Amino acid sequence: MTKLKPRIAIIPGDPSGIGPELIAKLLNEEGVCEAADIVLIGDAHIWEQGASQADLNVDLSQIEEADVGKSSGLSWLSMDTIDPIDVKISEVTVAGGTSSLRCLDKALDLAMAGDVDGVLFGPFNKAALTSAGLNAEDEHRYMARYLNFEGYHSEINVLDDLMTTRVTSHIGLRDVAEKITGEGVERAIGLAEETLKRAGKMRPHIAVAALNPHAGDNGKFGREEIDILQPVIESVRAKQKNVSGPWPSDTVFLKAQRGEVDAVVTMYHDQGQIAIKLMGFDRGVTVAGGLPIPVATPAHGTAFDIAGLNKANVGATLQAFNLLVRMAQNHRAERAAN
Amino acid sequence: MTAPIALTSGDPSGVGLEIALRAWDELREKLPFFLIADYDYMRELAQQSGHAVVQITTPDETRAAAKTGLPVLHCPFVERPNIGVEHPQNAISTIASIDQAVEFTKSGQASAVCTLPINKKVLHDGAGFAYPGHTEYLAHLGGVDRSFMMLLAPELRVVPVTIHIALADVQSALTPELLIATITATHGALQRDFGVKNPRLAVAGLNPHAGEGGAMGHDEIEMIRPTLDQLRSAGLDITGPLPADTMFHPAAREKYDTAICMYHDQALIPLKTLNFSEGVNTTLGLPFIRTSPDHGTAFDIAGRGIADARSLIAALKCAGQMAKNRARYDAK
Secondary structure, eight states: OOOOOOEEEEEOOOTTTTHHHHHHHHHTSTTHHHHSEEEEEEOHHHHHHHHHHHTOOOOOOEEOGGGGGGOOSEEEEEOOOSOGGGOOTTOOOHHHHHHHHHHHHHHHHHHHTTSOSEEEEOOOOHHHHHHTTOOSSSHHHHHHHHTTOOSOOEEEEEETTEEEEESSOSSOGGGTGGGOOHHHHHHHHHHHHHHHHHTTOSSOOEEEEOSSGGGGTTTTTOSHIIIIIHHHHHHHHTTTOOEEEEEOTTTHHHHHHTTOOSEEEESSHHHHHHHHHHHOTTTOEEEEETOSSOEEEESSOOOTTTTTTTOOOOHHHHHHHHHHHHHHHHHHHHHHHO | OOOOEEEEOOOTTSSHHHHHHHHHHHHGGGSOEEEEEOHHHHHHHHHHHTOOEEEESSGGGHHHHTTTSEEEEEOOOSSOOOTTOOOGGGHHHHHHHHHHHHHHHHTTSOSEEEOOOOOHHHHHHHHOOOSSSHHHHHHHHHTOSOOEEEEEETTEEEEESSOSSOHHHHHHHOOHHHHHHHHHHHHHHHHHHSOOSSOEEEEEOSSGGGGTTTTTOSHIIIIIHHHHHHHHHTTOEEEEEEOGGGSSSHHHHTTOSEEEESSHHHHHHHHHHHOSSSOEEEEESSSSOEEEESSOOOTTTTTTTOOOOHHHHHHHHHHHHHHHHHHHHHHO
C-alpha cells in the first residue's frame, strides 16, 4: 500500500527569532514540498521577512480556510496577527508572543478538524508567549488545554532515530527522587512506545535509565532501582513489550549510538538532554508526545543572537519536518481507517 | 628524566594484568612503567598471550627492561589466581602492590601511580579492607582527608562535586565549602599537573535550565552563584552556573578547560557518551599523581583476550604527562 501524502500545517513561530528564516530554508530543501501537502499559516509579511532573511523565494498561493482540507502542494492561509512595525528582530515582544499563539491556535483548529494531519512550528520564545497570555508551564501544556486534552502528555526529545521521554521534567533536582513512581515510569514507557509506533516503528526497543549512579550499585547509592524500576520494568515486559533496564545512565546512550535501542526513558530532564544535545546539538527535535494530533518543532530556541543574519541552521527543522511527515502519514491512515 | 610510573596489580583475577601486557606492547620504552605483581604468574600469562616480561628489582631498571618486556617488580600472590574467580587470599597481595607503589612515589623512585581495577568485595572478604574504594585508601596512604575525582578523555575533563551517593542525597550534600574545595583543587591541578596556565572552569547548575531564575530550584541563586562569585572575586576564571544540557556540545566545550559538575551522572553522561574507550580517572588532592583506567575488573570477559587496553594506555600516558608537567611546574 502506498502511503497517503499527509497535509501539514507550518507556522513561523516567534517573528522576532529565526523561525521565519528557517521555514523559508526548509521549503527550499530538496524533497520537502514533494513529501507533503503544505499549508503555511501566518501573515504575508512574516513569510516575506523569512524569505528575505534567508535570501530565498517562498511561494505564497493563497487559499481560503474552507479549502485547506482540499489543498494540495504548497499553499498559504493568510493571517493578520501582527503589524509589520511591531516585528522587532531579536526582541522579546508581547506582539511576537501574540502572533505565535494566534497562528498556533489556527493550526490546532485545522488539525482537530482533520483538515491537516500534523503541525510544525518554528521556535517560540517562552517569555514572549508568557507575556502574551500563555498561562501555562509551556507550549505543550498550552496545546493540551487548547485541545481540551486531559490524557497524559509530555515533551519528547528526538535525535535522529532516538527518542527520549522523561518521568520528571521541569522540577528541581531535589524533588526528582520522590517523584519517581512505578506509575510514572510506566506512563513514560507507554508514551515512548506510542510515539515510536506513530512514527512507524512497530516493535520498538525501549531502554529505561537508572536514577542513581551505577544504577545504585545494588542498593548502595539509592534503592529506587530495586524498589521501583526493576519491578515496573518486569511488569511491562510481561505485557510483551520490549523494554530493558534500569541501565546506568552514563552508558545507556552508547546503546542508542549503536542503534540497539529506539528510545531511552529518562528519570529527569538533564539525564536525557545532556546526551541528546551533546550528540546532535543542531539536529534535535521536540515532539508533543501524547497529544491527539502530531506536533513537532526543532529543539532549539529563537536564537536571538543570530536572528536576521541568515546564519540559522535548518538541520533540526528539516529533521522535525521529516519525523512529522511520518507521524502525520500514520495519523491520516488511522483516521481513514476509523 | 622523570621516574617511571608504578602500575599496581589490581585484582589479579580480572582483566588488569592482561591489559597491562598489551599496554607494554603499545608503549614499550616510549613511556616507562613497571608493574608490581607476581613475576612467576606474569611470566606464565605473558607466554600464553605471546608477550614478554622482565623481572626488575628496583624501579630504576624499568627503562632498560621495557625494551624487551613488561618490567615486573615481584610482589607475590598468595595463590595462583584463576581468571574470573574471586580469591580473597590474594587480597593482601593486591593491597601490598598499592602500598609499594605509593612508597615508590614517596621516595621519588616512581613519578606516579597508575592503579588497575580492584574488587572491593574480595579485598573486604580477604583482608577486612574497610575503605569504600581505591580513592579513599590512597587518600589514607597519602595522609589527606579528602580527594577529588577528575575524569578525562581527549574531548573533555569533568570533576563531579558529589560522587557515589544516591540522587536523592545530592542536593543536601552540596555545600559552599565543598564547592570551593573542589574548584580550588581542580584549578590547582590544572595549573600544576595539566600545564594550563590560566584555567577556565565552567560550572554546571544543579537543576534543569540552571534553575531558570528560581522556577525549578533555588540552589543556583542561593548557593552556587554566590559561591562562584566569591571565587571569581578571588581571581578565578569561572563561568556558571550553566544549564548542564547545553554545556557539552563541541562549541560549548571550547570555552573551558574543565567542567565542574554537581553530581556523578551529570559528569559521566557527557564523558562516556563522548568517549567510552579512552576515559581516564585521576585523583586530585593526593600528595602523589594517581590515574586509573575508567573501568572495573570485568571478570566476565577476563582471560579471553578481548579486554580493551585503550583506557589503561590513556591512563598511563596521562600519568606520564602529569608527572612531566608537575616536575616543570615545581622547578619554577
